[in-house]
Amino acid sequence: MLRQRGRMYARLLIVAALFAAAGGAITARVVYVQLVNSAHYKAAAQNEHFGQQEIRAPRGAILDRNGYPLATTVDAYDVYINRPDWQNVADAERAAAVIAPVIGQPAVGLVREARKEAKGLYLAYAGLDFDKGAALRNADAPGLRLVQTTKRFYPEGDLASTLLGFVGRDHAGLTGIEADYDRELGGVPGTIYFERDSIGNQIAIGSERIGQKPKQGGDIRLTIDRYIQRLVEGELEAQIAKTGALGGTIIVIEPKTGAVLAMASRPGFKLSQLNLNDANVALFRNRAVTDVYEPGSVFKTLTAGMAIDLGLVTPGTTYNDTGAAYIGNATIRNWDYSVNGTTTVTQVLQRSLNTGAVWMSGLVGPEKFYQYVRAFGIGTTTASGLGGEADGLVRSKNDPNWTPVDLATNSFGQGIAATPLQVIAAISAFANEGKLMRPYIVQEVDAPAAKRSFSPVVVRQVVKEETAHAVADMMNQVVEGIPGHLAAVPGYHVAGKTGTTTGATLADGTVHDGNVASFVGFAPAGDPQMMMLVKLDFREDRLGGQVSAPVFHDLAPSILAYLGVRPNGPQLVTTGN
Amino acid sequence: MALLRRPALSIPAAAAGRLRSGRLALFAVAVLVTGVALLQVHQFSQVTSTGYQVDGLTQVRAEKQARNHELEAEVAALSSLGRVDWEARTRLHMEPPKQRLYIDVNQPAPQRETLPTRFLPAGGPQAAAAQPGATPSQPFWRRVLKLLPLF
Numbered sequence: 167m168l169r170q171r172g173r174m175y176a177r178l179l180i181v182a183a184l185f186a187a188a189g190g191a192i193t194a195r196v197v198y199v200q201l202v203n204s205a206h207y208k209a210a211a212q213n214e215h216f217g218q219q220e221i222r223a224p225r226g227a228i229l230d231r232n233g234y235p236l237a238t239t240v241d242a243y244d245v246y247i248n249r250p251d252w253q254n255v256a257d258a259e260r261a262a263a264v265i266a267p268v269i270g271q272p273a274v275g276l277v278r279e280a281r282k283e284a285k286g287l288y289l290a291y292a293g294l295d296f297d298k299g300a301a302l303r304n305a306d307a308p309g310l311r312l313v314q315t316t317k318r319f320y321p322e323g324d325l326a327s328t329l330l331g332f333v334g335r336d337h338a339g340l341t342g343i344e345a346d347y348d349r350e351l352g353g354v355p356g357t358i359y360f361e362r363d364s365i366g367n368q369i370a371i372g373s374e375r376i377g378q379k380p381k382q383g384g385d386i387r388l389t390i391d392r393y394i395q396r397l398v399e400g401e402l403e404a405q406i407a408k409t410g411a412l413g414g415t416i417i418v419i420e421p422k423t424g425a426v427l428a429m430a431s432r433p434g435f436k437l438s439q440l441n442l443n444d445a446n447v448a449l450f451r452n453r454a455v456t457d458v459y460e461p462g463s464v465f466k467t468l469t470a471g472m473a474i475d476l477g478l479v480t481p482g483t484t485y486n487d488t489g490a491a492y493i494g495n496a497t498i499r500n501w502d503y504s505v506n507g508t509t510t511v512t513q514v515l516q517r518s519l520n521t522g523a524v525w526m527s528g529l530v531g532p533e534k535f536y537q538y539v540r541a542f543g544i545g546t547t548t549a550s551g552l553g554g555e556a557d558g559l560v561r562s563k564n565d566p567n568w569t570p571v572d573l574a575t576n577s578f579g580q581g582i583a584a585t586p587l588q589v590i591a592a593i594s595a596f597a598n599e600g601k602l603m604r605p606y607i608v609q610e611v612d613a614p615a616a617k618r619s620f621s622p623v624v625v626r627q628v629v630k631e632e633t634a635h636a637v638a639d640m641m642n643q644v645v646e647g648i649p650g651h652l653a654a655v656p657g658y659h660v661a662g663k664t665g666t667t668t669g670a671t672l673a674d675g676t677v678h679d680g681n682v683a684s685f686v687g688f689a690p691a692g693d694p695q696m697m698m699l700v701k702l703d704f705r706e707d708r709l710g711g712q713v714s715a716p717v718f719h720d721l722a723p724s725i726l727a728y729l730g731v732r733p734n735g736p737q738l739v740t741t742g743n
Numbered sequence: 744m745a746l747l748r749r750p751a752l753s754i755p756a757a758a759a760g761r762l763r764s765g766r767l768a769l770f771a772v773a774v775l776v777t778g779v780a781l782l783q784v785h786q787f788s789q790v791t792s793t794g795y796q797v798d799g800l801t802q803v804r805a806e807k808q809a810r811n812h813e814l815e816a817e818v819a820a821l822s823s824l825g826r827v828d829w830e831a832r833t834r835l836h837m838e839p840p841k842q843r844l845y846i847d848v849n850q851p852a853p854q855r856e857t858l859p860t861r862f863l864p865a866g867g868p869q870a871a872a873a874q875p876g877a878t879p880s881q882p883f884w885r886r887v888l889k890l891l892p893l894f
Contacts, residue, residue: 224812234819234822234823235819238812238815238816238819239812240809240812240813240816241805241808241809241812241813296806296809296810296813297813300806300809314805319816319819319820321816321819321820321822321823322823322824322825323823323825325824325825392824393824396824396825657845723843727843727845732845732847733845
């Protein structure tokens with residue numbers, strides 16, 4: 167009996183020991199998982215149970231100088247189809263019948279595209295209007311996935327398209343102001359954490375929390391005036407259509423501050439019909455700052471300014487024009503092959519005589535000439551803040567292959583390459599008492615980090631004040647001293663200079679042996695409030711005075727009246743157009 | 744063999760009392776645990792339903808914000824130059840001027856009214872401020888308090 171009881175106890179002890187060992191192992195494992203290695207398993211569980219999603223910050227607006235929005239952001243939906251849900255044809259057709267009319271696509275095509283693959287999501291439509299998306303959310307459409315997003319909206323339509331630029335599918339700026347100030351406009355994205363189920367769907371159980379709130383992108387206020395911009399774009403398109411030009415650029419600035427009031431280029435593109443697959447990316451360029459050209463005879467104002475500033479000539483100084491200038495083996499003639507005899511410096515500008523410019527550059531000398539050219543900002547970027555701005559090209563005496571002929575041709579704006587913005591900035595010094603202003607297009611940036619305002623910047627005093635007045639008077643004589651000048655504006659004193667040169671830029675960005683006809687002018691001549699550069703590209707020979715000066719004549723009255731600039735003359739002035 | 748009769752166990756009265764109170768305590772603990780469990784279930788349920796409500800309200804707020812953005816865009820579009828030009832030409836039959844007249848006006852510009860004058864009392868905004876009882880609107884509770892004595 168006792169032996170039986172002893173054996174029974176032994177067996178019980180063995181079983182108990184086994185259970186104790188198993189329990190000990192389990193306990194050890196529990197201690198290891200929950201205490202020793204808890205961080206690892208906690209992280210794995212977090213990763214499994216919780217998900218995170220980036221919240222895109224609303225993109226800031228681009229405003230004109232008066233606060234009117236040129237580009238703003240509205241909410242939208244991206245419409246996705248969950249392909250596995252559409253493997254059943256009946257379900258797919260039922261859903262497509264609901265979705266297709268809303269997104270404006272044929273149902274048959276939608277089903278065919280979505281069912282091309284069996285897995286993943288198919289993007290049926292990007293940027294659906296919020297109202298339509300909200301209505302679609304409540305529809306009975308299996309496989310429909312709506313992702314809230316934003317899209318750009320342009321209240322002024324295609325206005326200033328090359329200047330504003332556009333954003334890509336990821337809402338990052340790709341060109342223009344959108345790209346140049348992408349960091350300020352884009353804001354700071356936020357993060358949202360949420361609990362999710364076994365297949366990754368979010369559980370609305372109150373565990374959602376915002377890790378970092380998105381910071382809305384800041385607004386950019388430009389110096390551009392939408393009214394002047396619209397006037398300029400309309401006139402540019404009309405003149406291109408009328409004259410058969412390949413394209414052109416018009417820039418309007420405040421000469422005393424450097425603020426850009428309007429900047430238009432053609433050919434361009436339409437923001438409302440943007441095609442990111444368009445191979446002709448040259449259309450996306452802001453040609454006012456990216457394209458260089460030979461300024462031509464407008465450069466004679468700079469040459470005259472140098473010579474006057476150095477005290478070598480005055481507006482009344484004369485030379486004998488024989489119709490040709492001989493530099494080494496080269497012969498340089500006037501553009502019209504004229505021979506003018508005794509000619510003043512003022513008449514050199516009025517008649518746009520190449521020989522006069524060559525004469526003045528000879529007096530100035532190459533050292534001083536290229537010093538002044540650099541001082542006027544030709545050959546370097548204007549630092550306007552616009553991306554893609556070209557440097558321009560100036561070959562001076564120290565550069566290889568320079569010859570004295572270069573000095574001669576440079577004096578009337580050939581053999582030098584500059585952007586339209588560089589040219590108008592340089593000549594604006596004569597409308598601003600000899601001070602070169604930095605052209606700027608952004609007035610204020612209201613970024614998440616800080617608000618920044620930009621003030622006019624005086625780059626340098628290029629010429630003396632009296633030199634600037636003298637050149638401005640001569641430019642006034644160019645317009646008003648020639649009866650019937652096409653740039654003349656009734657009621658206002660205008661100063662200006664025409665230019666004609668070779669090398670027209672085509673729509674694809676290549677340059678061919680065409681012709682560039684330009685005009686630079688400002689008004690009122692005595693107290694300039696507005697300055698304009700008009701540049702038109704042609705395949706055939708056209709003169710700046712014939713095709714570009716009339717643009718100034720057409721635009722200036724409207725712009726000056728809009729700016730509240732009083733015309734000269736008695737209290738009641740009548741002008742007929 | 745006669746059935747063994749075992750005498751009934753006699754439990755002393757004190758022990759019986761302790762047993763009864765033990766069972767009561769056990770019952771109370773069970774009720775307490777059940778109550779706590781039910782409370783937890785109830786709270787969890789409340790949290791869940793509140794979470795769904797919050798989710799719904801968040802969606803409503805997002806929709807309102809989106810609608811605000813749309814309205815801002817609509818205002819911008821309505822005040823765009825293209826629309827103004829279209830309205831001027833098509834609805835008002837206006838056209839660009841053929842002649843430009845410049846007339847100097849040496850009088851100050853009129854004061855800008857925020858409302859059409861027909862909505863303002865006679866004499867303008869200043870007269871509205873001077874009217875007796877023309878106090879700015881007050882919240883409901885303040886108006887009720889005013890009806891009570893001593894307020």
